Amino acid sequence: MSSGVLHQPVNLPANQPKQFYRGGEAIAALRGGTSGDFGPEDWVASTTTLYGRSDAGLTTLPNGVLLRDAVQADPTGWLGADHAAKFGGDTALLVKLLDAGQRLPVHCHPSNAFASSHLNCRHGKTEAWIVVGTTGPDPTVYIGFRDDVPAETVAEWVATQNTRAMLDALNPVCVRAGDTVFVPAGVPHAIGEGVFIVELQQPTDFSVTLEWQGFLANGDIGHLGLGYDVALDCVDRQGWSGKLEELVRQTSAKWAPSVDLLGRDADPFFQADRLHVEGSFALEPSFAVLVVLEGSGQLGELEVHKGSTLVVPHAAGELALSGDLVAIRCRPPVLSAVSSMEDVTA
Template identity: 55%
Template sequence: MRPVALPANQPADRFYAGGRQIAALRGTATWATHEPEDWVASTTAVFGQDPVGLTVLPDGGTLRDAIEADPVAWLGADHVAAFGSDPALLVKLLDAGQRLPVHAHPDVPFAAAHLGLAHGKTEAWVVLEPARVHLGFTRDVGADELAGWVADQATDAMLGAMHTLDLAAGDAVLVPAGLPHAIGEGALVVELQEPTDLSILLEWDGFAIDGAAAGHLGLGFDVALAAVDRRGWSPEDVARLRGATASDDGDLLPGAAPFFRVERWAGSRALDAGFAVVVVVDGSGTLAAGGAELPVRRGATVVVPASAGPVALDGAELRVVVCRPPAPAT
């Protein structure tokens, strides 16, 4: 099997606006206002809208079906022994044309108990364009207080109780499931996630969505808000969520390993064999594996099957983000 270069896969009519940055990164002329996310090598569908969000391969079939048909070739024997045919990873490009609403994602126990799913939605951001973000509460927030904010759409109160971080291009941040957050306008990030589309909206006023009806995963807010981490996080706690900065290569977020792995590399080098999603964030060159050589440039996205073997990157100016599932336990 060989690596596959993937075109953009941007679900339409999302409830928040995107900008021109995904199009600019990929070098395409067209863009749509409400297509802020590019779901890369996705086997995950938009919540309640299957098959929207699934990656379609050049042969017309979905990546999900291809992996189901031959999981060992795509994911490797060790991965299949640990996780079955589940890639255990979703990668997105996210272009925030406006500040995203304050929201949170359930963790694994909550998703299992209430939705019958194997994954929650811990995520991470590798920042390509600077962003101001809001992340976690600065103090303990009572259940009734949070429910009141949501019912009243008290955005100022919510944001006023959250940490504000100014992220630079190159920064990496882990966002544990449950932690309330909002990505600021102008951000462009490579986003790694557990492979679900589960969001609990704490804010929706001014966005193109009926959050009172659609913001609680069909569970009702009395249940859904129990998934939100209402603890006060100290500045030191939040700082520990930050991993690499722009000057760092290698493993950007070691603390994310139970959920996914993310590396950044510059220049020519070899990558270990294994299922991977490669995002070229700068430069140009070639990516070779499985007897095939692909020309790649800034904005290219490539899915690499495990059976393609080691990957050779060639290009002095290449800079890539390599996204992988969690490593099977040894």
């Protein structure tokens, strides 16, 4: 692909594939659109499809080309030479806006190793949540088992759909805007009603749904076609109650031109920072996804405002983000961290 308009930042419309759970009002309020009952996720700059679907979830660029196809046609232009050498035309990143209009089911996601062995994919699904808003009296997320849980106990909970036991076994964490939650692959979790997040994740839609009753049509949908006897091998059954500080951070008091939101543990999977711009801030060349939370301004020559979601190709070079605004910048993994992780797990 030649240099030109698609080697500049691109404003993206909402991309809300239908989901099995309710939500979407907070997305509509941020973006200035209308909400559907089952539009709780906006897949931003997505090259990933919903599990089992051929096209749902993919982002279409203004020229009608799928972002996935554009990146695969010019991985160096979109992603940079170093990233392309490691991942080819794979962005290694999926970003979503997620507005939980009801509590999500207890579920978890496979690791890279599990996905490679059982799902023929190099990526599992480690993810992270950046809380950008909440509603209701007790906005809560549930993260990791409180105590170690035997494999046979997890299997019994799933077989009998013992929702209360599953939820009681998790650590409830009341959240507010500025909180971040890092969710390693395998860690069971659920997002409570009224929690609005910017979510970063590896670019798959792999979920092992432990609590499927009342959410999915049947249990067969919840085990990725593997059967629960195999799928439950991906569950992290260790207790997290004494080390939640490894997963949950509060960042709202941090105020700098760029605030690192996730820390080094996330580096092998993705990067996120909150940008506070008063005047102008220089963005180094990188593939990036931006979500503008407040204010307005310009990214290069492109006007942006509250609710703008943008994809930035590496070949756009150094860009000035100017104006008076707050934005979340999401980027692919740190390549040196990916290599280090692979060396350890090899």
